[in-house]
Amino acid sequence: MPSNGNAPPRFAYKADRLKPLRAFCQTVRLGSVSRAAEALYVSQPAVTLQLQALERELGEKLFERSGRRLAPTRAGEALYELARPLVDGIDTLPTAFRSQLKGMDAGELNIAANSSTILYLLPRIVERFRQHHADVRLSLHNTVSADGTDLLRADAVDLVVGSMHDVPADLVYEPLHRFEQRLVLPPGHPLADKADLTLADIGRYGLILPPKRQITWRLVDLVFQQNRVPYTVALEVGGWEVIKQYVAMGMGISILSSICLTEADRGRLVTRPLDAFFPARSYGVVMRKGKLPSPQARAFMDLIQPDLFVRRDYYDSGHSER
Known part of the structure:
Protein backbone atom coordinates (compact mmCIF):
# COMPACT_ATOMS: atom_id res chain seq x y z
CA MET A 1 0.00 0.00 0.00
CA PRO A 2 2.36 2.75 -1.19
CA SER A 3 1.73 6.38 -0.38
CA ASN A 4 0.66 8.97 -2.96
CA GLY A 5 2.56 12.13 -3.85
CA ASN A 6 5.65 13.63 -2.29
CA ALA A 7 4.11 14.67 1.04
CA PRO A 8 5.40 12.80 4.09
CA PRO A 9 3.05 9.94 4.95
CA ARG A 10 0.83 10.25 7.98
CA PHE A 11 1.53 7.59 10.58
CA ALA A 12 -0.85 7.31 13.50
CA TYR A 13 1.66 5.28 15.54
CA LYS A 14 4.69 7.56 15.23
CA ALA A 15 4.46 8.39 18.92
CA ASP A 16 4.93 4.70 19.70
CA ARG A 17 6.75 2.90 16.92
CA LEU A 18 7.52 -0.08 19.11
CA LYS A 19 3.94 -1.41 18.98
CA PRO A 20 3.68 -1.71 15.16
CA LEU A 21 7.23 -3.03 14.90
CA ARG A 22 6.50 -5.63 17.58
CA ALA A 23 3.27 -6.59 15.77
CA PHE A 24 5.17 -6.82 12.50
CA CYS A 25 7.91 -9.05 13.93
CA GLN A 26 5.41 -11.39 15.59
CA THR A 27 3.43 -11.68 12.36
CA VAL A 28 6.60 -12.58 10.45
CA ARG A 29 7.53 -15.19 13.07
CA LEU A 30 4.06 -16.75 13.36
CA GLY A 31 2.79 -16.20 9.81
CA SER A 32 -0.62 -15.05 11.00
CA VAL A 33 -2.22 -11.85 12.24
CA SER A 34 -4.48 -13.79 14.60
CA ARG A 35 -1.55 -15.69 16.13
CA ALA A 36 0.44 -12.47 16.48
CA ALA A 37 -2.54 -10.89 18.26
CA GLU A 38 -2.73 -13.83 20.67
CA ALA A 39 0.99 -13.64 21.40
CA LEU A 40 0.74 -9.90 22.07
CA TYR A 41 -2.51 -10.12 24.08
CA VAL A 42 -4.26 -7.61 21.82
CA SER A 43 -7.14 -7.86 19.36
CA GLN A 44 -6.68 -8.97 15.76
CA PRO A 45 -8.03 -5.64 14.38
CA ALA A 46 -5.44 -3.78 16.48
CA VAL A 47 -2.60 -5.75 14.88
CA THR A 48 -4.09 -5.22 11.40
CA LEU A 49 -4.26 -1.44 11.99
CA GLN A 50 -0.66 -1.36 13.19
CA LEU A 51 0.58 -3.25 10.13
CA GLN A 52 -1.40 -1.02 7.78
CA ALA A 53 -0.02 2.11 9.45
CA LEU A 54 3.52 0.73 9.14
CA GLU A 55 3.03 0.06 5.43
CA ARG A 56 1.66 3.57 4.92
CA GLU A 57 4.63 5.17 6.64
CA LEU A 58 7.23 3.14 4.77
CA GLY A 59 5.42 3.20 1.43
CA GLU A 60 5.96 -0.51 0.88
CA LYS A 61 3.87 -3.66 0.98
CA LEU A 62 5.30 -5.79 3.78
CA PHE A 63 3.29 -9.06 3.49
CA GLU A 64 1.86 -11.33 0.82
CA ARG A 65 -0.28 -14.39 1.28
CA SER A 66 1.27 -17.78 0.71
CA GLY A 67 -1.55 -20.28 1.10
CA ARG A 68 -2.98 -19.93 4.61
CA ARG A 69 0.16 -18.17 5.82
CA LEU A 70 1.34 -14.55 5.58
CA ALA A 71 4.88 -14.30 4.28
CA PRO A 72 7.05 -11.17 4.26
CA THR A 73 7.74 -9.54 0.92
CA ARG A 74 11.27 -8.61 -0.08
CA ALA A 75 10.72 -5.23 1.64
CA GLY A 76 9.25 -7.03 4.62
CA GLU A 77 12.31 -9.27 4.92
CA ALA A 78 14.57 -6.20 4.84
CA LEU A 79 12.51 -4.49 7.55
CA TYR A 80 12.52 -7.67 9.67
CA GLU A 81 16.32 -7.80 9.63
CA LEU A 82 16.40 -4.22 10.91
CA ALA A 83 13.50 -4.36 13.36
CA ARG A 84 14.06 -7.76 14.99
CA PRO A 85 17.18 -6.84 17.06
CA LEU A 86 15.55 -3.54 18.10
CA VAL A 87 12.34 -5.20 19.28
CA ASP A 88 14.16 -8.09 20.94
CA GLY A 89 16.48 -5.61 22.69
CA ILE A 90 13.58 -3.60 24.08
CA ASP A 91 11.60 -6.68 25.10
CA THR A 92 14.55 -8.23 26.92
CA LEU A 93 15.68 -4.93 28.47
CA PRO A 94 14.41 -5.65 32.05
CA THR A 95 16.16 -9.03 32.15
CA ALA A 96 19.35 -7.66 30.61
CA PHE A 97 19.26 -4.71 33.00
CA ARG A 98 18.94 -6.95 36.06
CA SER A 99 21.76 -9.10 34.74
CA GLN A 100 23.92 -6.03 34.22
CA LEU A 101 23.25 -4.81 37.76
CA LYS A 102 24.11 -8.23 39.13
CA GLY A 103 27.37 -8.13 37.20
CA MET A 104 28.13 -4.70 38.62
CA ASP A 105 27.54 -5.99 42.13
CA ALA A 106 29.94 -8.85 41.44
CA GLY A 107 33.15 -8.42 39.48
CA GLU A 108 36.41 -7.56 41.17
CA LEU A 109 38.08 -4.72 43.03
CA ASN A 110 41.84 -4.18 43.17
CA ILE A 111 43.27 -1.87 45.81
CA ALA A 112 46.90 -0.90 46.32
CA ALA A 113 47.99 0.06 49.83
CA ASN A 114 51.13 0.02 51.93
CA SER A 115 51.62 -2.44 54.75
CA SER A 116 50.57 -0.08 57.55
CA THR A 117 47.31 0.78 55.74
CA ILE A 118 46.53 -2.88 55.12
CA LEU A 119 47.43 -3.87 58.67
CA TYR A 120 45.90 -1.04 60.71
CA LEU A 121 43.36 0.96 58.67
CA LEU A 122 41.67 -1.46 56.30
CA PRO A 123 40.75 -4.61 58.29
CA ARG A 124 37.37 -3.38 59.56
CA ILE A 125 36.54 -1.74 56.25
CA VAL A 126 37.42 -4.91 54.35
CA GLU A 127 35.34 -6.96 56.79
CA ARG A 128 32.28 -4.76 56.22
CA PHE A 129 32.81 -4.78 52.47
CA ARG A 130 32.92 -8.58 52.42
CA GLN A 131 29.70 -8.70 54.45
CA HIS A 132 27.83 -6.48 51.99
CA HIS A 133 29.52 -7.50 48.72
CA ALA A 134 30.41 -11.16 49.06
CA ASP A 135 30.32 -11.66 45.26
CA VAL A 136 33.11 -9.16 44.63
CA ARG A 137 36.60 -10.60 44.41
CA LEU A 138 38.70 -8.18 46.45
CA SER A 139 42.48 -8.08 45.99
CA LEU A 140 44.79 -6.01 48.20
CA HIS A 141 48.17 -5.24 46.64
CA ASN A 142 50.86 -4.52 49.26
CA THR A 143 52.96 -1.73 47.75
CA VAL A 144 54.69 1.48 48.71
CA SER A 145 52.90 4.63 47.56
CA ALA A 146 55.05 5.19 44.44
CA ASP A 147 54.44 1.67 43.15
CA GLY A 148 50.74 1.95 43.96
CA THR A 149 50.30 5.07 41.84
CA ASP A 150 52.16 3.37 38.98
CA LEU A 151 49.67 0.49 39.18
CA LEU A 152 46.83 3.02 39.25
CA ARG A 153 48.06 4.75 36.09
CA ALA A 154 48.37 1.38 34.37
CA ASP A 155 44.76 0.47 35.34
CA ALA A 156 46.10 -2.53 37.27
CA VAL A 157 44.29 -1.32 40.41
CA ASP A 158 41.08 0.65 40.94
CA LEU A 159 42.17 2.63 43.99
CA VAL A 160 45.17 3.42 46.11
CA VAL A 161 44.47 3.78 49.82
CA GLY A 162 47.18 5.33 51.94
CA SER A 163 49.08 8.52 52.64
CA MET A 164 50.21 11.00 50.01
CA HIS A 165 52.49 13.98 50.57
CA ASP A 166 52.70 15.58 47.12
CA VAL A 167 49.89 14.92 44.64
CA PRO A 168 50.83 14.60 40.94
CA ALA A 169 48.71 16.59 38.49
CA ASP A 170 47.11 13.47 36.97
CA LEU A 171 45.88 12.10 40.30
CA VAL A 172 43.30 13.06 42.90
CA TYR A 173 43.89 12.53 46.61
CA GLU A 174 41.03 12.73 49.09
CA PRO A 175 42.35 12.63 52.70
CA LEU A 176 39.87 10.87 54.99
CA HIS A 177 41.63 10.21 58.30
CA ARG A 178 44.39 12.09 60.11
CA PHE A 179 46.85 10.63 62.58
CA GLU A 180 49.52 12.39 64.58
CA ALA A 280 49.65 15.13 61.19
CA ARG A 281 49.65 12.40 58.55
CA SER A 282 46.55 11.87 56.47
CA TYR A 283 45.33 8.62 54.98
CA GLY A 284 42.87 8.60 52.13
CA VAL A 285 41.94 7.51 48.62
CA VAL A 286 43.98 8.15 45.48
CA MET A 287 42.34 7.99 42.05
CA ARG A 288 43.14 8.95 38.48
CA LYS A 289 41.77 12.37 37.64
CA GLY A 290 38.83 12.26 35.26
CA LYS A 291 38.20 8.53 35.64
CA LEU A 292 34.91 7.55 37.23
CA PRO A 293 35.22 4.82 39.85
CA SER A 294 33.63 1.45 39.25
CA PRO A 295 30.51 0.51 41.28
CA GLN A 296 32.70 -1.76 43.39
CA ALA A 297 35.16 1.06 44.09
CA ARG A 298 32.34 3.44 44.99
CA ALA A 299 30.89 0.90 47.39
CA PHE A 300 34.28 0.51 49.06
CA MET A 301 34.77 4.28 49.36
CA ASP A 302 31.32 4.63 50.91
CA LEU A 303 32.44 2.32 53.70
CA ILE A 304 35.48 4.52 54.34
CA GLN A 305 33.45 7.72 54.23
CA PRO A 306 29.80 7.79 53.08
CA ASP A 307 28.95 10.01 50.09
CA LEU A 308 32.61 10.60 49.32
CA PHE A 309 32.05 10.27 45.59
CA VAL A 310 28.94 12.47 45.65
CA ARG A 311 30.74 15.20 47.55
CA ARG A 312 33.78 15.40 45.34
CA ASP A 313 34.21 16.38 41.72
CA TYR A 314 36.96 14.05 40.53
CA TYR A 315 37.70 16.32 37.59
CA ASP A 316 39.00 18.98 39.97
CA SER A 317 42.64 19.21 40.89
CA GLY A 318 43.79 17.02 43.72
CA HIS A 319 44.67 17.91 47.27
CA SER A 320 48.22 18.17 48.50
CA GLU A 321 49.51 17.66 51.95
CA ARG A 322 52.10 20.36 51.53
Whole structure:
Protein backbone atom coordinates (compact mmCIF):
# COMPACT_ATOMS: atom_id res chain seq x y z
CA MET A 1 0.00 0.00 0.00
CA PRO A 2 2.36 2.75 -1.19
CA SER A 3 1.73 6.38 -0.38
CA ASN A 4 0.66 8.97 -2.96
CA GLY A 5 2.56 12.13 -3.85
CA ASN A 6 5.65 13.63 -2.29
CA ALA A 7 4.11 14.67 1.04
CA PRO A 8 5.40 12.80 4.09
CA PRO A 9 3.05 9.94 4.95
CA ARG A 10 0.83 10.25 7.98
CA PHE A 11 1.53 7.59 10.58
CA ALA A 12 -0.85 7.31 13.50
CA TYR A 13 1.66 5.28 15.54
CA LYS A 14 4.69 7.56 15.23
CA ALA A 15 4.46 8.39 18.92
CA ASP A 16 4.93 4.70 19.70
CA ARG A 17 6.75 2.90 16.92
CA LEU A 18 7.52 -0.08 19.11
CA LYS A 19 3.94 -1.41 18.98
CA PRO A 20 3.68 -1.71 15.16
CA LEU A 21 7.23 -3.03 14.90
CA ARG A 22 6.50 -5.63 17.58
CA ALA A 23 3.27 -6.59 15.77
CA PHE A 24 5.17 -6.82 12.50
CA CYS A 25 7.91 -9.05 13.93
CA GLN A 26 5.41 -11.39 15.59
CA THR A 27 3.43 -11.68 12.36
CA VAL A 28 6.60 -12.58 10.45
CA ARG A 29 7.53 -15.19 13.07
CA LEU A 30 4.06 -16.75 13.36
CA GLY A 31 2.79 -16.20 9.81
CA SER A 32 -0.62 -15.05 11.00
CA VAL A 33 -2.22 -11.85 12.24
CA SER A 34 -4.48 -13.79 14.60
CA ARG A 35 -1.55 -15.69 16.13
CA ALA A 36 0.44 -12.47 16.48
CA ALA A 37 -2.54 -10.89 18.26
CA GLU A 38 -2.73 -13.83 20.67
CA ALA A 39 0.99 -13.64 21.40
CA LEU A 40 0.74 -9.90 22.07
CA TYR A 41 -2.51 -10.12 24.08
CA VAL A 42 -4.26 -7.61 21.82
CA SER A 43 -7.14 -7.86 19.36
CA GLN A 44 -6.68 -8.97 15.76
CA PRO A 45 -8.03 -5.64 14.38
CA ALA A 46 -5.44 -3.78 16.48
CA VAL A 47 -2.60 -5.75 14.88
CA THR A 48 -4.09 -5.22 11.40
CA LEU A 49 -4.26 -1.44 11.99
CA GLN A 50 -0.66 -1.36 13.19
CA LEU A 51 0.58 -3.25 10.13
CA GLN A 52 -1.40 -1.02 7.78
CA ALA A 53 -0.02 2.11 9.45
CA LEU A 54 3.52 0.73 9.14
CA GLU A 55 3.03 0.06 5.43
CA ARG A 56 1.66 3.57 4.92
CA GLU A 57 4.63 5.17 6.64
CA LEU A 58 7.23 3.14 4.77
CA GLY A 59 5.42 3.20 1.43
CA GLU A 60 5.96 -0.51 0.88
CA LYS A 61 3.87 -3.66 0.98
CA LEU A 62 5.30 -5.79 3.78
CA PHE A 63 3.29 -9.06 3.49
CA GLU A 64 1.86 -11.33 0.82
CA ARG A 65 -0.28 -14.39 1.28
CA SER A 66 1.27 -17.78 0.71
CA GLY A 67 -1.55 -20.28 1.10
CA ARG A 68 -2.98 -19.93 4.61
CA ARG A 69 0.16 -18.17 5.82
CA LEU A 70 1.34 -14.55 5.58
CA ALA A 71 4.88 -14.30 4.28
CA PRO A 72 7.05 -11.17 4.26
CA THR A 73 7.74 -9.54 0.92
CA ARG A 74 11.27 -8.61 -0.08
CA ALA A 75 10.72 -5.23 1.64
CA GLY A 76 9.25 -7.03 4.62
CA GLU A 77 12.31 -9.27 4.92
CA ALA A 78 14.57 -6.20 4.84
CA LEU A 79 12.51 -4.49 7.55
CA TYR A 80 12.52 -7.67 9.67
CA GLU A 81 16.32 -7.80 9.63
CA LEU A 82 16.40 -4.22 10.91
CA ALA A 83 13.50 -4.36 13.36
CA ARG A 84 14.06 -7.76 14.99
CA PRO A 85 17.18 -6.84 17.06
CA LEU A 86 15.55 -3.54 18.10
CA VAL A 87 12.34 -5.20 19.28
CA ASP A 88 14.16 -8.09 20.94
CA GLY A 89 16.48 -5.61 22.69
CA ILE A 90 13.58 -3.60 24.08
CA ASP A 91 11.60 -6.68 25.10
CA THR A 92 14.55 -8.23 26.92
CA LEU A 93 15.68 -4.93 28.47
CA PRO A 94 14.41 -5.65 32.05
CA THR A 95 16.16 -9.03 32.15
CA ALA A 96 19.35 -7.66 30.61
CA PHE A 97 19.26 -4.71 33.00
CA ARG A 98 18.94 -6.95 36.06
CA SER A 99 21.76 -9.10 34.74
CA GLN A 100 23.92 -6.03 34.22
CA LEU A 101 23.25 -4.81 37.76
CA LYS A 102 24.11 -8.23 39.13
CA GLY A 103 27.37 -8.13 37.20
CA MET A 104 28.13 -4.70 38.62
CA ASP A 105 27.54 -5.99 42.13
CA ALA A 106 29.94 -8.85 41.44
CA GLY A 107 33.15 -8.42 39.48
CA GLU A 108 36.41 -7.56 41.17
CA LEU A 109 38.08 -4.72 43.03
CA ASN A 110 41.84 -4.18 43.17
CA ILE A 111 43.27 -1.87 45.81
CA ALA A 112 46.90 -0.90 46.32
CA ALA A 113 47.99 0.06 49.83
CA ASN A 114 51.13 0.02 51.93
CA SER A 115 51.62 -2.44 54.75
CA SER A 116 50.57 -0.08 57.55
CA THR A 117 47.31 0.78 55.74
CA ILE A 118 46.53 -2.88 55.12
CA LEU A 119 47.43 -3.87 58.67
CA TYR A 120 45.90 -1.04 60.71
CA LEU A 121 43.36 0.96 58.67
CA LEU A 122 41.67 -1.46 56.30
CA PRO A 123 40.75 -4.61 58.29
CA ARG A 124 37.37 -3.38 59.56
CA ILE A 125 36.54 -1.74 56.25
CA VAL A 126 37.42 -4.91 54.35
CA GLU A 127 35.34 -6.96 56.79
CA ARG A 128 32.28 -4.76 56.22
CA PHE A 129 32.81 -4.78 52.47
CA ARG A 130 32.92 -8.58 52.42
CA GLN A 131 29.70 -8.70 54.45
CA HIS A 132 27.83 -6.48 51.99
CA HIS A 133 29.52 -7.50 48.72
CA ALA A 134 30.41 -11.16 49.06
CA ASP A 135 30.32 -11.66 45.26
CA VAL A 136 33.11 -9.16 44.63
CA ARG A 137 36.60 -10.60 44.41
CA LEU A 138 38.70 -8.18 46.45
CA SER A 139 42.48 -8.08 45.99
CA LEU A 140 44.79 -6.01 48.20
CA HIS A 141 48.17 -5.24 46.64
CA ASN A 142 50.86 -4.52 49.26
CA THR A 143 52.96 -1.73 47.75
CA VAL A 144 54.69 1.48 48.71
CA SER A 145 52.90 4.63 47.56
CA ALA A 146 55.05 5.19 44.44
CA ASP A 147 54.44 1.67 43.15
CA GLY A 148 50.74 1.95 43.96
CA THR A 149 50.30 5.07 41.84
CA ASP A 150 52.16 3.37 38.98
CA LEU A 151 49.67 0.49 39.18
CA LEU A 152 46.83 3.02 39.25
CA ARG A 153 48.06 4.75 36.09
CA ALA A 154 48.37 1.38 34.37
CA ASP A 155 44.76 0.47 35.34
CA ALA A 156 46.10 -2.53 37.27
CA VAL A 157 44.29 -1.32 40.41
CA ASP A 158 41.08 0.65 40.94
CA LEU A 159 42.17 2.63 43.99
CA VAL A 160 45.17 3.42 46.11
CA VAL A 161 44.47 3.78 49.82
CA GLY A 162 47.18 5.33 51.94
CA SER A 163 49.08 8.52 52.64
CA MET A 164 50.21 11.00 50.01
CA HIS A 165 52.49 13.98 50.57
CA ASP A 166 52.70 15.58 47.12
CA VAL A 167 49.89 14.92 44.64
CA PRO A 168 50.83 14.60 40.94
CA ALA A 169 48.71 16.59 38.49
CA ASP A 170 47.11 13.47 36.97
CA LEU A 171 45.88 12.10 40.30
CA VAL A 172 43.30 13.06 42.90
CA TYR A 173 43.89 12.53 46.61
CA GLU A 174 41.03 12.73 49.09
CA PRO A 175 42.35 12.63 52.70
CA LEU A 176 39.87 10.87 54.99
CA HIS A 177 41.63 10.21 58.30
CA ARG A 178 44.39 12.09 60.11
CA PHE A 179 46.85 10.63 62.58
CA GLU A 180 49.52 12.39 64.58
CA GLN A 181 53.18 11.45 64.53
CA ARG A 182 54.54 10.00 67.74
CA LEU A 183 57.96 9.24 69.19
CA VAL A 184 58.17 5.58 70.19
CA LEU A 185 60.57 4.53 72.97
CA PRO A 186 61.31 1.46 75.08
CA PRO A 187 60.25 1.75 78.73
CA GLY A 188 62.89 3.42 80.87
CA HIS A 189 64.43 5.36 77.98
CA PRO A 190 65.98 8.74 79.01
CA LEU A 191 63.51 10.62 76.77
CA ALA A 192 60.44 8.84 78.13
CA ASP A 193 59.89 11.42 80.88
CA LYS A 194 62.09 14.31 79.73
CA ALA A 195 60.39 17.68 79.95
CA ASP A 196 60.48 20.08 77.01
CA LEU A 197 61.48 17.47 74.48
CA THR A 198 63.34 18.89 71.44
CA LEU A 199 64.39 17.61 68.04
CA ALA A 200 67.99 17.82 69.18
CA ASP A 201 67.15 15.43 72.03
CA ILE A 202 65.69 12.95 69.55
CA GLY A 203 68.58 13.36 67.12
CA ARG A 204 71.07 12.18 69.71
CA TYR A 205 69.62 8.67 69.66
CA GLY A 206 69.68 6.25 66.77
CA LEU A 207 66.41 6.05 64.85
CA ILE A 208 64.82 2.90 63.47
CA LEU A 209 63.07 3.90 60.25
CA PRO A 210 61.36 2.21 57.31
CA PRO A 211 63.08 2.18 53.89
CA LYS A 212 63.87 5.52 52.22
CA ARG A 213 61.21 5.05 49.54
CA GLN A 214 58.46 5.30 52.14
CA ILE A 215 56.86 8.59 53.12
CA THR A 216 57.77 8.30 56.82
CA TRP A 217 61.51 8.25 56.13
CA ARG A 218 61.23 11.25 53.79
CA LEU A 219 59.09 13.15 56.28
CA VAL A 220 61.52 12.55 59.15
CA ASP A 221 64.46 13.61 56.99
CA LEU A 222 62.61 16.75 55.83
CA VAL A 223 61.78 17.90 59.37
CA PHE A 224 65.31 17.39 60.68
CA GLN A 225 66.85 19.05 57.62
CA GLN A 226 64.52 22.06 57.79
CA ASN A 227 65.40 22.57 61.44
CA ARG A 228 69.11 21.92 60.77
CA VAL A 229 69.26 19.24 63.43
CA PRO A 230 71.61 16.28 62.87
CA TYR A 231 70.29 12.77 63.36
CA THR A 232 71.40 9.21 62.81
CA VAL A 233 69.60 6.13 61.50
CA ALA A 234 70.56 3.11 63.57
CA LEU A 235 68.51 0.64 61.56
CA GLU A 236 66.44 0.68 58.38
CA VAL A 237 63.83 -2.05 58.22
CA GLY A 238 60.43 -2.63 56.61
CA GLY A 239 57.27 -3.33 58.59
CA TRP A 240 55.96 -1.36 61.54
CA GLU A 241 55.43 -4.41 63.70
CA VAL A 242 59.11 -5.25 63.23
CA ILE A 243 60.14 -1.68 64.01
CA LYS A 244 58.07 -1.64 67.19
CA GLN A 245 59.53 -4.97 68.25
CA TYR A 246 63.08 -3.69 67.78
CA VAL A 247 62.27 -0.51 69.72
CA ALA A 248 60.84 -2.62 72.54
CA MET A 249 64.11 -4.61 72.56
CA GLY A 250 66.10 -1.39 73.05
CA MET A 251 67.74 -1.30 69.61
CA GLY A 252 66.72 2.30 69.00
CA ILE A 253 63.78 4.71 68.94
CA SER A 254 61.37 5.49 66.13
CA ILE A 255 58.90 8.03 64.78
CA LEU A 256 55.67 6.65 63.43
CA SER A 257 52.04 7.49 62.78
CA SER A 258 49.61 6.85 65.61
CA ILE A 259 47.64 4.63 63.23
CA CYS A 260 50.32 1.99 63.81
CA LEU A 261 49.83 1.89 67.59
CA THR A 262 47.48 -0.65 69.12
CA GLU A 263 46.33 -1.67 72.58
CA ALA A 264 48.94 -4.44 72.53
CA ASP A 265 51.70 -1.79 72.47
CA ARG A 266 50.72 -0.14 75.75
CA GLY A 267 52.78 -2.33 78.03
CA ARG A 268 55.93 -2.63 75.91
CA LEU A 269 56.31 0.87 74.45
CA VAL A 270 56.26 4.48 75.61
CA THR A 271 54.98 7.08 73.14
CA ARG A 272 55.20 10.86 73.13
CA PRO A 273 53.40 13.31 70.84
CA LEU A 274 55.41 15.21 68.26
CA ASP A 275 52.81 17.77 67.20
CA ALA A 276 55.27 20.63 67.75
CA PHE A 277 57.63 19.25 65.09
CA PHE A 278 55.72 17.00 62.71
CA PRO A 279 52.45 17.66 60.87
CA ALA A 280 49.65 15.13 61.19
CA ARG A 281 49.65 12.40 58.55
CA SER A 282 46.55 11.87 56.47
CA TYR A 283 45.33 8.62 54.98
CA GLY A 284 42.87 8.60 52.13
CA VAL A 285 41.94 7.51 48.62
CA VAL A 286 43.98 8.15 45.48
CA MET A 287 42.34 7.99 42.05
CA ARG A 288 43.14 8.95 38.48
CA LYS A 289 41.77 12.37 37.64
CA GLY A 290 38.83 12.26 35.26
CA LYS A 291 38.20 8.53 35.64
CA LEU A 292 34.91 7.55 37.23
CA PRO A 293 35.22 4.82 39.85
CA SER A 294 33.63 1.45 39.25
CA PRO A 295 30.51 0.51 41.28
CA GLN A 296 32.70 -1.76 43.39
CA ALA A 297 35.16 1.06 44.09
CA ARG A 298 32.34 3.44 44.99
CA ALA A 299 30.89 0.90 47.39
CA PHE A 300 34.28 0.51 49.06
CA MET A 301 34.77 4.28 49.36
CA ASP A 302 31.32 4.63 50.91
CA LEU A 303 32.44 2.32 53.70
CA ILE A 304 35.48 4.52 54.34
CA GLN A 305 33.45 7.72 54.23
CA PRO A 306 29.80 7.79 53.08
CA ASP A 307 28.95 10.01 50.09
CA LEU A 308 32.61 10.60 49.32
CA PHE A 309 32.05 10.27 45.59
CA VAL A 310 28.94 12.47 45.65
CA ARG A 311 30.74 15.20 47.55
CA ARG A 312 33.78 15.40 45.34
CA ASP A 313 34.21 16.38 41.72
CA TYR A 314 36.96 14.05 40.53
CA TYR A 315 37.70 16.32 37.59
CA ASP A 316 39.00 18.98 39.97
CA SER A 317 42.64 19.21 40.89
CA GLY A 318 43.79 17.02 43.72
CA HIS A 319 44.67 17.91 47.27
CA SER A 320 48.22 18.17 48.50
CA GLU A 321 49.51 17.66 51.95
CA ARG A 322 52.10 20.36 51.53
